[in-house]
Amino acid sequence: MRLIIPISLSLLALPAVLAFNTLRLPALPDAAPAHDLATIDEAAAAARLAEAVRIPTISTGADPASDPAALAAFADLLASRYPNAHRVMTRERIGDGSLLFTWRGRDTTLKPVLLLAHIDVVPVEPGTEARWTHPAFAGVIANGYIWGRGTLDDKLNVTGLMEAAEALAAQGWQPPRSLLFAFGHDEEVGGSGAKAIAATLKQRGIRAAFLLDEGGALTTGIMPGVSRPVATIMAAEKGYASFRLTATAAGGHSSQPPPDTAVTRLARALVRLQDQPLPARLAAPVDVMLERAAPAMGLVNRVAIANRWLFEGLLIKLLAAQPVSNALVRTTTAPTMLRAGVKDNVLPAEASAVINFRLLPGDSAKAVEAHIRKAIADDGIAITLDGGFASEASAVSDPDSAAFRQLAEVTRSVFPDAVVTTGLMLGATDARHYEGLYDNRYNFMPVILNAEDLQRIHGANERIAVADYAKLIRWYRRLLESLP
Secondary structure: OOOHHHHHHHHHHHHHHHHHHHHOOOOOOOOOOOOOOOOOOHHHHHHHHHHHHOOOOEOOOOOOOOOHHHHHHHHHHHHHHOHHHHHHOEEEEEOOOEEEEEEOOOOOOOOOEEEEEEOOEOOOOOOOHHHOOOOOOOOOEEOOEEEOOOOOOOHHHHHHHHHHHHHHHHOOOOOOOOEEEEEEOOHHHOOHHHHHHHHHHHHOOOOEEEEEEOOOOEEOOOOOOOOOOEEEEEEEEOEEEEEEEEEEOOOEEOOOOOOOOHHHHHHHHHHHHHHOOOOOOOOHHHHHHHHHHHHHOOHHHHHHHHOHHHHHHHHHHHHOOOHHHHHHHOOEEEEEEEEEOOOOOEEOOEEEEEEEEEEOOOOOHHHHHHHHHHHHOOOOOEEEEEEEEEEOOOOOOOOOOHHHHHHHHHHHHHOOOOEEEEEEEOOOOHHHHHOOOEEEEEEOOOOEEOHHHHHHOOOOOOEEEHHHHHHHHHHHHHHHHOOO
C-alpha cells in the first residue's frame, strides 16, 4: 500500500505537468501589422532576372567548372543593369569568376554584414529536356512566372540583392555599416570561388556581424499540422563526408567461383551498414525548430513537443519515419556509387562502393569512420575518406541573437502570416567555407515553396512567380534598410 499511494499521486500529477508545460509554450504571434513596403516595377525586375537566366553559367565537373565567357557575360549584365549599385560599391573579381561587392558603411568601426548567393546553376539532365514547359535557358516569362535555371537556385538571390541595392543607391541611401555581397561562381561543384573570397576576407581581417546565405525558405504543406507558411531561418548546416569501402580478392574465371568474392564481401558490408544507421537525436537547431513551430500545431503535437522530457523518443521515431525529417535527426547513410568488374565472365579482384554521410552537428567524420568499421565487422575491407576531404557540421548559431530577431521581423513584415522558426540545413552551401568569419550565420531565402516547388530545384520546370520575386526584392530591401 505504501508503494501504491506515491505511484497513484504521480499518475494524478502527470496530466497537470503536461498541461503546465504545454501552456508555457510561447503564444503564436498574430499576423504582423501591415508595413509600407517598397513599390517595385515587377515586370522590369522580372525581365532582368530572365536576362540573367539566359546566360548559361552552368557548373560541371570539368575544368574550368563554368564557362569563363558566360561568367564574364553575367558580370557585364550586372554592371549594365545595376549602374547605381556599381557606382556606390566596389566590385572585385576573385578566383575564376566569383564577385565580391563592398558597400562602405557610414560607421566603419561596426562589423559588416555578409550576404551570399551563387552565380552558377546545375545543367539540365540529358533526356529530360522535353519535361520543361519552356527551355531551361530561354528566360521565358509566361503565365505569371519567370521560367528557367536559376529562378530558384540561385540567381534570384544574386539579382534580388542587386535590385534592392540599386533602388537604395538611387535614393542616395548609405548603409549604417558596411555590406559585403559575395557571389560564388561554382557553388554547385564545391565552391572554390567561395573559398577564395573567404580567404581574401580572412587576409583582410574582416569578421561579419552575421552571414546570410540561401537555404531555408517559407514552406507550405511541409510541416505536419501547420497551415500557415513556415519560415525556417536555418541556424546550422550538416557536414559532408564520403567514405570508400574496398574489398579485394584473388579474382579469376567466373566458371569456378569461390564461396566468397570481392563483390559478395562488399555487398554484405553494405547491407550491415544500411541496417545499422547512426543513432537519432534532437540536435539543437531541430529542437528549437519544433518548439517555435509547436504553437501553430494541433493540441497533441503541442503536448508532445512541450514535454520532450517524456515524448522525445516518440518524436524521434515519428521524425525518422520519413526521409526528409529523418535527415533532421541523424547523420544519414547513403550508398551512392558502386564499381566492380570489367567483364561478365571475370571475377573482379576489387569491388568498391562510396557511401555519402551528411553529418549532424556533434558527429564528426572520424566518429563516422569508427561507426563504419564496427558496423561492417570486416577488417579485410579498406575504408578511406573519398577524395581525402570532409566538411564537418557547422557550429550552431544563436537563434536568439539580435541578427536572428531582425531576420524574423523582416520576414513577418513581408509575409505577415508566417510562422518563423529555425532549423538545420541538410545540403551544403557556400556558407560552409566562411567558418570563423562571422558571429552568426543563417540560411534563408524569402520565397514561399510547396512540395512541388522543392522538386523543381535541380529538376525540371524551375520557376518563380513574378509576384513572389517582387516579395523577395522587398524582403532584401527591408533587411538592408533595417540594419542597425
